[in-house]
Amino acid sequence: MAMASPPQAVSSERDLRLDLIRGLALWLIFLDHIPENIVSWITIRNYGFSDATEIFIFISGYTAAFVYGRAMRERGFILSSARILRRAWQIYVAHIFLFTIFMAEIAYVAATFDNPLYAEEMKILDFFKQPDVIVFQALLLKFKPVNMDVLPLYIVLLVLFPPMLFVLLRLPNLALAASALIYALTLKMDWNLPAYPNGVWFFNPFAWQLLFVFGAWCAVGGAPRLAALLRSRAVLVAAIVYLVFAFCVSLTWNFESLERFVPLLLRQWMYPIDKTNLDVLRFAHFLALAAVTVRFVRRDWPGLKSPILQPAIRCGQHSLEIFCLGVFLAFAGQFIIAEASGGPLLQTFVSVLGLIIMTATAYLISWYKGMEGRGPRVRVKSADADLAERGA
């Protein structure tokens, strides 16, 4: 974090750490979305409270402010808002595309799978006997299949982003305070958006906006302000202590015999760690992770240029495309594993193959965009906010 530089210099060059970490988060989300995947054993959700979703939303907020913030300063509110909304529309289309693939899978299972053991579970297919209702509810973002909750969250966050960005650029601390207030009120008043057929959104946008806005706040000049804090030894120690605590607790989820070492009072106070409303424990865990990462992985860390990390960086640079591809590949992979009644070997194969496809696609997109004169090098020079479509 170059804290002595003026704000312009801070935001003029892409921070490759963001691309790298977002790329890794996309990989982890893919692995976690294949149920029964032995490889998802390595993902961070097993070693603490927060998971790749927090990272993805935070970095998305950061890049959205980074890209559209500049557009808003240079081209004004209307134009930059229009771009943000166009981006939200693209994500909506991508979401509906994924929904179509999901429907195809459902139709296939409905036609081929039968087992009296699962007579009750198969009732879920009854919903799909009314395509008029289900498709309509999906278009309204009220019906969301399992694991398809992140994009709708992202859409809502972007749609509400223009006014938030407007304030962020003028009074960043006020914007952050407002965001925290909304978060607190949401927890208190149980605000959320309705879902179909029942209930509420799995990722509550009114709670998760805190991470998005916090990311945006860091991008518009908050990060240098945190620099002193992040350099302090006490913060580092506190972060590490908390991460170790979360790690120990998470161990008891997997080794159930260890559970008795967690005092009952602590368990009763701590659980459930609510993902829907971005539990404070999760948010704190993300902050601790970020503090430690920023401390040890510097912006100018030479490793960021090393060829080993380029695949993840490349994926992080095309996050929407790669995210959608990841959701699709997780569907497809799960399907293959189910069809073949596959064991750990097949799960590993499918996981690795998925990561390779994601990476290859990221390079392909770079190639396309480079061909169209929108490659990374051209992009930095041209102030054209088309780059917005790649960043956010």
Add this chain to the structure above:
Amino acid sequence: MTFLITVLAAIALASGAAAATPGDDCDVPASLIASDADLARMAGAIKERHRLDISVVGSASSALAGPDGARFSYPAQLEQVLKERLPGNDIKVTAHVLPRQTTADMATALPKILAEDRPTLVIWQAGTVDALRGVEPEEFRVHLDKGVAAIAAANADAVMMNMQYSPRTESMLGVTAYADVMRWVAERHDVVLFDRLAVMRYWSDAGIFDLYAATSGYAMARRVHQCIGRALAAQIIQAGHLEAGNMQISR
């Protein structure tokens, strides 16, 4: 939560070290049916009155359809295993299984069932219908709380049972949130949770049952229910500290 089991199963299978022949034996690792809570009232009924009345409350996954469905479902299997393992006791299992009933429905029905059956132990299978209907997990929790409190007020022990592990419908029917709530409610009220989800996942991972298989026959479903009955009986005996040895000593 159970990926570790996956890993262990994988290692066991890969190294060819799986001692039990798959498909033959459906015993589950002790850790999967271990419980902090104990079933003191049930144990008391056995020790003092040599009698145990169990009510099973649940939805369709607690019963098999087809010819003689009830006889092959886990409640009947549970009764049979308990009779074998706790000889000399009068053991009766009554099933109150209705398809499509949510946890809210069951919480409402419980007081009447408790009054009529006067059970010492209630097995409460819940969660699947709520997941099907997309009931809000918080609402689900409130009704579980209510039901568990009613069972305790009727001076009975409770064992909660969560959903089946159903890999083929996993991408359509998300049960994790509900399983988490049940775990938490069990913890808070200090009642036993029979983690059917984890147990069946273990069977799948260890190759004991192929739960992906499409079949219209009842053979596998019956065998799974039989194994659920056995695992459930094992957990109940353990949580009531009613090892066969103890029983002979006590009167």
